[in-house]
Amino acid sequence: xxxxxxxxxxxxxxxxxxxxxxxxxxxxxxxxxxxxxxxxxxxxxxxxxxxxxxxxxxxxxxxxxxxxxxxxxxxxxxxxxxxxxxxxxxxxxxxxxxxxxxxxxxxxxxxxxxxxxxxxxxxxxxxxxxxxxxxxxxxxxxxxxxxxxxxxxxxxxxxxxxxxxxxxxxxxxxxxxxxxxxxxxxxxxxxxxxxxxxxxxxxxxxxxxxxxxxxxxxxxxxxxxxxxxxxxxxxxxxxxxxxxxxxxxxxxxxxxxxxxxxxxxxxxxxxxxxxxxxxxxxxxxxxxxxxxxxxxxxxxxxxxxxxxxxxxxxxxxxxxxxxxxxxxxxxxxxxxxxxxxxxxxxxxxxxxxxxxxxxxxxxxxxxxxxxxxxxxxxxxxxxxxxxxxxxxxxxxxxxxxxxxxxxxxxxxxxxxxxxxxxxxxxxxxxxxxxxxxxxxxxxxxxxxxxxxxxxxxxxxxxxxxxxxxxxxxxxxxxxxxxxxxxxxxxxxxxxxxxxxxxxxxxxxxxxxxxxxxxxxxxxxxxxxxxxxxxxxxxxxxxxxxxxxxxxxxxxxxxxxxxxxxxxxxxxxxxxxxxxxxxxxxxxxxxxxxxxxxxxxxxxxxxxxxxxxxxxxxxxxxxxxxxxxxxxxxxxxxxxxxxxxxxxxxxxxxxxxxxxxxxxxxxxxxxxxxxxxxxxxxxxxxxxxxxxxxxxxxxxxxxxxxxxxxxxxxxxxxxxxxxxxxxxxxxxxxxxxxxxxxxxxxxxxxxx
Numbered sequence: 001x002x003x004x005x006x007x008x009x010x011x012x013x014x015x016x017x018x019x020x021x022x023x024x025x026x027x028x029x030x031x032x033x034x035x036x037x038x039x040x041x042x043x044x045x046x047x048x049x050x051x052x053x054x055x056x057x058x059x060x061x062x063x064x065x066x067x068x069x070x071x072x073x074x075x076x077x078x079x080x081x082x083x084x085x086x087x088x089x090x091x092x093x094x095x096x097x098x099x100x101x102x103x104x105x106x107x108x109x110x111x112x113x114x115x116x117x118x119x120x121x122x123x124x125x126x127x128x129x130x131x132x133x134x135x136x137x138x139x140x141x142x143x144x145x146x147x148x149x150x151x152x153x154x155x156x157x158x159x160x161x162x163x164x165x166x167x168x169x170x171x172x173x174x175x176x177x178x179x180x181x182x183x184x185x186x187x188x189x190x191x192x193x194x195x196x197x198x199x200x201x202x203x204x205x206x207x208x209x210x211x212x213x214x215x216x217x218x219x220x221x222x223x224x225x226x227x228x229x230x231x232x233x234x235x236x237x238x239x240x241x242x243x244x245x246x247x248x249x250x251x252x253x254x255x256x257x258x259x260x261x262x263x264x265x266x267x268x269x270x271x272x273x274x275x276x277x278x279x280x281x282x283x284x285x286x287x288x289x290x291x292x293x294x295x296x297x298x299x300x301x302x303x304x305x306x307x308x309x310x311x312x313x314x315x316x317x318x319x320x321x322x323x324x325x326x327x328x329x330x331x332x333x334x335x336x337x338x339x340x341x342x343x344x345x346x347x348x349x350x351x352x353x354x355x356x357x358x359x360x361x362x363x364x365x366x367x368x369x370x371x372x373x374x375x376x377x378x379x380x381x382x383x384x385x386x387x388x389x390x391x392x393x394x395x396x397x398x399x400x401x402x403x404x405x406x407x408x409x410x411x412x413x414x415x416x417x418x419x420x421x422x423x424x425x426x427x428x429x430x431x432x433x434x435x436x437x438x439x440x441x442x443x444x445x446x447x448x449x450x451x452x453x454x455x456x457x458x459x460x461x462x463x464x465x466x467x468x469x470x471x472x473x474x475x476x477x478x479x480x481x482x483x484x485x486x487x488x489x490x491x492x493x494x495x496x497x498x499x500x501x502x503x504x505x506x507x508x509x510x511x512x513x514x515x516x517x518x519x520x521x522x523x524x525x526x527x528x529x530x531x532x533x534x535x536x537x538x539x540x541x542x543x544x545x546x547x548x549x550x551x552x553x554x555x556x557x558x559x560x561x562x563x564x565x566x567x568x569x570x571x572x573x574x575x576x577x578x579x580x581x582x583x584x585x586x587x588x589x590x591x592x593x594x595x596x597x598x599x600x601x602x603x604x605x606x607x608x609x610x611x612x613x614x615x616x617x618x619x620x621x622x623x624x625x626x627x628x629x630x631x632x633x634x635x636x637x638x639x640x641x642x643x644x645x646x647x648x649x650x651x652x653x654x655x656x657x658x659x660x661x662x663x664x665x666x667x668x669x670x671x672x673x674x675x676x677x678x679x680x681x682x683x684x685x686x687x688x689x690x691x692x693x694x695x696x697x698x699x700x701x702x703x704x705x706x707x708x709x710x711x712x713x714x715x716x717x718x719x720x721x722x723x724x725x726x727x728x729x730x731x732x733x734x735x736x737x738x739x740x741x742x743x744x745x746x747x748x749x750x751x
Contacts, residue, residue, distance in 0.1 A: 030060040033121055033130045034093065035144035035156075035164060038112035038137055052098040052112045054119060055161065058088040059149040068124035071096060073110050078122045081108045093161050139358075139383040140342065141170050171266065175273040178203050178265045182225070184278040184346055184353045186288040192222035193280075197265035197273075205263040208234075209296045209436035211275055212264045219263065227282040228437075229257045235438045238303050240311045241372045243330060246319075250372070255439040256284055260296050262344075277344040277356065279437070288351045291431045293405070293445065295376070297343030297361060299436065307331060308339050308363050309374050332363045332374055339363065345378055347392065347431075354392030358384040364404055366559075373441050376405045377448060388452065393445075395427035401452030405433060407443045408561035409638065414524050415557045416632045417623050420688075421516040424449065424457065424538075424556035430636070449536055449556055451475045458548035464540050469558075471532035476541065483541075487553060491601035502605040509553040511608065512687065514598070515615045517555035522581045522593060523616075523624055523654055525646075527571070528562040530589035531596050563643060577649035582661045594661065609662055610705050616658050618688040620651055621699030627691075659702060666703030670741035673697050673709070674724070680748025681713040703737045711746040720747040 034057035054071065058064055065087045072080035086106055088094045098119075100111040112119065112134055120131045132153065134143050146152040147165045156167040178201075181194035197203050203219035204212040236255055239245045259280045265273040279294040281287060300306070305313035312331035318324045331339070340360040347355035360379035368375050379402040380390045389399040404426075406412075415425040426446040433440040447453055449469070451462035466476030466483060473480045487508050494501045505511070521529050528534055536556040543551040563576060570587050571579045583592050593599060602608045622628060626640075629647045633640050640647055655668070673683050674696040682689050686708055690697040701707055710732040713719045721729040725742035735742055 030058060030064060031066070031088070031121065031129055032057045032059060032145070032149045033119065033132050034148055035142050035159065036112065036119065036132070036134050037142045037158060037160075038098070038114050038134060053160070054096045054098060054108075054112075055144075056088060056094050056096065056121070057145075057148050058090060058092050058094075061090050063087055063089050063092075066094070069129075070120075070122040070124075070126065071098075071108055072120045072122070073098075073112065073117055075118065075120065078120050078128060079126055081110065093163075095161050171270040171272040174271045175201060175265050175267060177273045177276050178263050180261075180263075180276065180278055182278075182280070184280065184294075184356065185348060186281045186285060186351045187225070188283060188285070190224060190226040190282055193225050193261065194222050195219050195263055201265040201267050203263055203265055205261060207259065207261060208299060209260050209262070210298045212262050214266060223261065225259050225261075225280045225282060227257075227284065228259055229254060229284070231257060233438060234299075235303070235435050235440070238310065240316060241309055241332070241374075243311065243370065245311065248372075256287075257439065258284065258294065258434055258437045260294070260437040262296070275344070275358075277346065279346050279348070279434070287432055290350075291429050291445070292346075292348040293431045293433045294346040294348070294437075295343055295361065295378070295433065295435050295440075296345075297341055297436070301341040301343070302436070308334075308341055308361070332369050335362075340379065342384060355390055357387070357391055360384060365406075368407075373407075375407065375443075378403050378405070393429075395429075395447050396457075398427075398447075398456040399452075400447060400456070402448040402450060404446045404448050405431070405443045406446050407441060408564060409444065409636070409642070410524075410561040410564050411446065411559060412444045413633060413636060413638060414520075414560045414563075416635070417628065418516065418520050418557060418619070421520070421619070421623070422510060422513040422554070423516045423520065424453075424536075424554070426557075449474075449538075449558065454538060459546060460540050460544060460549040464542055464544060464549070465538060466541060467536070467538040469536045470534070474536075475538075483539075484553075488597060491598055495604070496601055496608075497604040497606070499605065499607055502602070502607050505602070507552070511602070511611065512615070513554040514602075515608075515612050516619070517557065518593065518599060519612070519616045519619050520557055521560065522658075523619065523650065524560055524563055525566060525576055525579050525581050525650075526560045526562045527566050527579065527581060527584065527586045528559070528588050529593075530586065530591050531598065533589050534559040563646065575644070575646070575649065577646045578653050580657045581654070582657055603662075613658070613662055613664065613702065614686045614705055614707065617655070617699070617701050618686050620655055621701075622688045622690055624650065655700075664702050664704045666737075667739060668700050668702055669737050669739060670698050671701045671707055671737060672724075672741065672743040674743065674745040676745065676747050677717070679714060680717045680750075681711060681719060681746065683744075683746050684710040684712065701737045703739065706734045706736045708732065708734050709744055709746075711748075713748050716751055717748045718751055720749050722746060 033054060035055035038052045066083050069083045070079045070081060072078050074080055083106065086094055096106045096108060098108045098110060098112050100109060114136060116135045118131060118133045121129045123129050137143060141155050142158045143153060144156045144164045146154050148163055155170045156164065157170060159167040176198060178195050178197040182191060195203050204214060204216040205219050206212045206216050233252060233255055237250050237252060239248065239250055242248045262275050262277045264275050277296055302309050309332055315328055315330045318328045340362045343359055343361045345355060345357060345359040346353060360381055362377045363369055363374045364377040365375040380388060382388050389401055393400045412428040419425045428444045428446045431445045432442050449467060451465050454460055454465045455462040466480040467474045468484055496502045536558045537553050539553045540549040540551050566576060568576050571584050573579045581593060583594050585592050626647060630640055673685060673690060673692060675692050678693055678695055683692060711719045719731055722733060722744055724745040726733055726735045726744060735744055
């Protein structure tokens with residue numbers, strides 16, 4: 001039998017009560033849902049950027065405890081998430097974070113559906129206090145009451161944890177973007193740009209990189225697009241881009257420039273389109289055959305009081321007053337999502353636009369942040385452009401989520417030398433960067449190491465990875481350092497000279513990856529690396545059953561540009577090639593490689609020692625051979641002489657240092673590999689596959705350890721056997737290196 005509502009209940013409904021799930025709810029008017037944001041999923045609580053939030057407002061003149069109150073996104077379960085330990089001051093505000101974490105305090109275990117949904121606030125008795133339907137949101141906006149506590153809602157600029165009353169009301173983005181008569185690119189002569197929108201709409205545009213609004217220039221006639229390189233510098237003229245800027249003079253020589261035109265369409269109702277951003281180079285053909293990156297962002301976000309490329313107002317006030325202390329940090333030294341600004345990135349390849357989308361921009365790097373021209377990281381995010389990947393950049397046929405603009409050529413050339421090893425390597429392209437239309441610098445666009453890189457490179461879930469950088473969590477759960485601590489705890493409490501113990505370590509870490517990482521840094525004389533600096537490693541959290549998803553730690557080549565600037569006199573060496581990068585204390589880390597925790601521990605294992613020595617010689621003979629170095633450098637149009645005679649001389653210094661480090665007693669002898677047919681197959685030598693395109697190859701190895709070779713026939717061939725110093729019909733053999741050297745020849749026959 002259905003129950004009937006009482007006369008009292010009917011009366012209450014007419015007075016503003018609500019019936020949900022058959023329950024009569026009486027609405028209180030002191031506490032309001034005041035503002036909601038649901039366009040970011042990072043989960044970081046850092047102010048402007050951060051997790052979804054719900055702002056509550058106390059309209060009363062008394063403080064109110066919200067202990068035991070509830071929030072929900074489910075009309076059938078109003079008591080879904082209970083609030084704890086929250087008090088809201090009279091006429092005050094409080095933020096409730098809808099970040100999907102465990103329900104505790106002011107964290108909710110649900111996120112707001114970005115496509116739109118209703119949320120509910122109930123008191124401790126379970127009575128509904130307030131509710132609101134949240135529509136789909138654009139990045140950088142919130143859905144908020146027109147003024148605090150009023151019934152009218154609108155799209156506004158965020159006023160996180162503050163009054164809505166002064167926040168700007170924003171138009172809804174519903175209109176088609178205006179159309180430009182000319183695409184971005186290179187033009188030999190000036191021309192007039194025509195911009196068109198639908199009838200009844202007004203076009204607003206800017207020429208300074210700022211986002212156009214109704215306060216911008218109204219488009220009434222074609223815009224003359226011309227060469228503007230004779231105009232004064234703006235970005236390049238900034239002074240407070242270094243710490244001691246009073247004693248620094250910017251280079252005021254005029255730089256090459258492009259015209260940046262940004263436009264929107266708006267109708268009489270205030271509806272607006274997305275921004276169109278185009279870059280035009282007129283009579284600047286010297287860039288037409290290059291990869292050109294055009295970065296555009298509001299001037300204030302770059303160089304204003306809170307700009308990411310300057311010292312900033314807080315620092316400057318203390319600096320000018322002579323009151324600087326260690327607690328005051330320049331803006332360009334600050335890190336994290338909070339210091340990411342919204343901008344636009346275009347990539348022109350040989351004059352053709354391959355990317356034009358909104359992106360996030362951050363200052364990037366360590367000591368390079370102190371330079372006037374900062375390195376930058378660029379991020380593609382769904383909340384900016386609708387896609388977590390760039391539209392048109394592919395490194396190694398991988399989608400790309402984020403890139404780094406890096407000026408050090410060695411961070412491109414050196415990793416390319418070891419791309420075949422068991423370490424991660426960032427791919428790169430050479431680029432020219434323009435910032436708000438001004439030439440900024442020549443650099444290299446590198447993939448950025450993060451969860452997206454791991455997912456695209458190794459087919460592991462980005463939600464199932466840990467990435468540690470310089471001893472800190474870069475990606476992964478809060479207990480990631482504890483998981484890494486298990487590895488460190490094992491090596492510091494276990495005797496790794498016992499081979500069973502070392503075998504267990506290999507289940508925790510890919511030791512070939514670690515060996516390749518150390519060998520690379522040692523050979524390249526990277527005297528700026530330790531277990532807490534320029535040290536990046538990763539693993540999957542859970543074993544997903546794939547080769548790279550087995551839950552073992554693996555290493556990544558990162559920031560190996562030290563050879564470009566290392567001070568050889570500090571190490572008492574006549575040339576950089578002579579520096580012993582095994583046992584010299586590093587100038588900027590204060591520790592030598594052979595003093596580092598993991599390296600010191602694993603050296604006790606004879607298995608590790610043999611594996612390291614053979615791998616080091618494999619890399620010295622193949623990866624760092626002059627043939628390979630010249631080939632890789634030529635691919636990037638660089639001469640080996642850029643680094644002096646380092647590569648010519650390094651082998652003769654570092655190989656004996658390695659022998660000393662591992663107390664080798666043998667001699668260095670030739671190992672020659674041959675094939676009877678260059679088309680018949682390949683030979684793997686230990687951990688490398690030498691080039692046998694000329695029929696033979698020779699490298700040098702110590703007699704302390706035997707070498708292992710494996711013959712692999714090509715399609716249409718079969719392996720017959722080995723001749724030379726060893727005769728055998730087994731595809732894989734172990735050969736002792738003897739005085740006078742050895743020759744191993746693989747015989748292949750056609751099927």
